[in-house]
Amino acid sequence: MIEQVAVSGLLMGLIYALVAVGLSLTWGVLDIINFAHGEYLMLSMYTAFWLYTLFNMDPYVSLPLAALLIFVIGYLNYKIVIKKVIDAPGLTALLATFGLSLLFRNLAQFFWTPNIRFISNTIVTDKKIELGSVVLGMPQLVAAIGSIIMVFVIYHFITKTKIGKAIQATAQDKSTARLMGINTEKIYALTLAIAGAAAGIAGSFMSTFYPVYPESGMMYGLLGFVIVALGGFGNIMGALYGGIIIGLAEAFGAYFLGTQFKYAVVFLIYLVVIQFKPRGLFGW
Amino acid sequence: MVIIRDILRDQKKGIAALLVLIGLLPFIIQDNNFRHVMIMFVLFAALGQAWNIITGYAGQTSFGHAAFFGIGAYASTVLLWKFDVSPWIGMLVGGIIASLVACVVSYPCFKLSGHYFAIATLAIGEIMLQLFVSWEYVEGATGIMLPIKEKGLLNMQFHPANKLPYFYIIYLLFVLIVSIAYIIERSKMGFYLKAIRENPDAAMAIGIDTTKYKLYAMAVSAFLTAIVGSFYAQYVMYIDPFMVFALRISMQIVLLTVLGGLGNIFGPIIGSAILIFLSQYTRIILGGTGKGVDLILFGLLVVVMACYQPNGIVGLFRKFVTKRRREVGVHGTADVAG
């Protein structure tokens, strides 16, 4: 039983990590908490849902489309809104992203009703793998594997490619980056777009086993903040480890204390860790 | 616009005028629907005012004020329901508990900077929600229906068709909170809190015990938030954790205050007016279809304000006043600073 809990927690944690990576990049590079990040996830899940319902496209097939769509949404969010608030004082940027999140969530409710929907018949629905006493749901397994691959792809992109290095440089010191000839505007827009795409991919994976409704991204956005703060913002591997820790904490919390306590355990762990590492476990 | 200018120039008169106006409206307009809207408006304005003390003045962003709101709501409700204690006493008890909880949980978090503190308060709020959902003594997720008691001021229960007493109770609480905010703003504590917000190092260097003052601000803010929570429970007569501990409540308080103008007495009042009237009346006009049009509009407004008027609506007025003053060539040294 314990193995089952650990494995389920780990799988969930890997998916959380992909959600958190985008948030972490946004936080690290643009220095804003993007409250709309959970809504990117939700929009991606709706994309998968509608492409499935209208064109019978499997979420795995529509995944690139969803990723691209949220990539564009992230990019436009920067160009239209975030750009104007990025250097503003105090809580302005937060106000803007929270406004965006309200907007997306309620637009979804307006157009698609608050009803809870499922994608009922994908190629992985109801499929399972049994490893000894541990049963793995196919949708979760595929999502977890896909997520960890994506986390490493993004890690590789940020640390190894030229654009990625420009993103890192911008995160560390904006004005120096500018002096070195980096177009920080472009980097910001790209960062938010990449964050969106990551959420888009995570959303597609999740749509195979998680209900789709206007608020379906909210809890993940929230957990995302905690994971990012736990891992230390701007740190991709921090988000991965943070995601795994939170996934496991949630699973074990639910197992030992009851499901109703699983998030309390998650938030409590954050509060405790932050006492010893005020800038997160892997913070700069 | 002259009125606005005068209000901003002489804060005291302006606040007094506004309070009198708010107090008279539900008396003049005898429509129960309108009175309900006014109650919600004043309630959220009071919450924004209380939150403003820790975030607007002291600069410590709290995303977890629903925790204190909920504690207030539950304290008075449980005392009335289980021990037959008057909600007025319950209100005080709730305020004190909320203050204590606020001090205990925020003390270790004050060393966190910026976003980390904000996320910690968010976590505290969510933990409270989870705890109350699973706490059987207070009926967990089922919530508590308040017992019907003898009507009257003592039990804070009145004929449901008559909203006026409820309005005046929350109105008095609101006036109390505004007065406290006003006194704090003008006192040594207000100066110290703003100094901590503007620059913690500079504050320490001129002898300010930053931790102590942040704790004071948090305690006061939590106390005031909780007493409003107590009133809310008495008004709606039914509470469950998802109503009172919701992140939605925390964020509504944040949004309306920032929208109106952070660190300013008028901010929460203006912000609450917009939020509440917009949501209540779009609901009435467009029908309560749950389509969330009000929140779409509100979201849009928030985004637009953030982009073009980051100092909130109060900032917009202030800009206008400064511009006008320059145009008419008045070189007054009006005290419009927040």
Added chain:
Amino acid sequence: MVQPMLQVDGVTMKFGSLVANNRVTFHVNKGEIVGLIGPNGAGKTTLFNCISGFYTPTEGRVVFRGTDITGMKPHLICKLGLTRTFQIVKPLKEMTVKENIMTGAFLHVNTRREAEESADEILEMTHLHDKRDQLAGSLTIADKKRLEVARALATRPDMLMLDEPMAGLNQTEVKEVMELCVSLKENGLTLMIVEHIMEGIMPIADRVVVLNAGEKIAEDVPEVVVNDENVIKAYLGERYHAQSKKS
């Protein structure tokens, strides 16, 4: 023997393997102006932070008027009568000049009226009176520097530690700061001033302490210090000495 106002006793500050201050010892007597000079990276600001409580020194002791203040919280040190300013000015931006000064004044008074009276005095003294209603964030750098001193003065210190109060100012403005320092001294205040502008500190200092690479290399009256072999080599050679020869 008369007790010194401030006694810094073998203060060492290490950041990991980096030694920013190495067993620095000196004292400041009541009513003196002591200059603390040294090339960039000599550890002056670190020493300042150790004295004012922003850092706890790795070793050594700081005694202010007989009280051991080593590792004490900054606000308590300020309450004892030792107030500092910052090299990088820290104005309370969204507050007016007067409100900035009042915030300092509240250390010893509780009512707004008393704080205002106290602030008015200091506004006069520091020539900021005309700008009292401006937001601190909108001031010129010279005025921000002045405000930094004014706000510290409002806490009614017995000793004031100024961190580069003249940096970035033009000659007239430097003169004004010098005059202010001298008049403060005449009013009985003890001053310790970190300064790069030799023309600004040498004429007003009673004694000068020279730091280089974290160590004290000289401590004497200005006339002696400028001719000190080590000092010239370490620092003054490049600037003040060359200039004084020229003239």
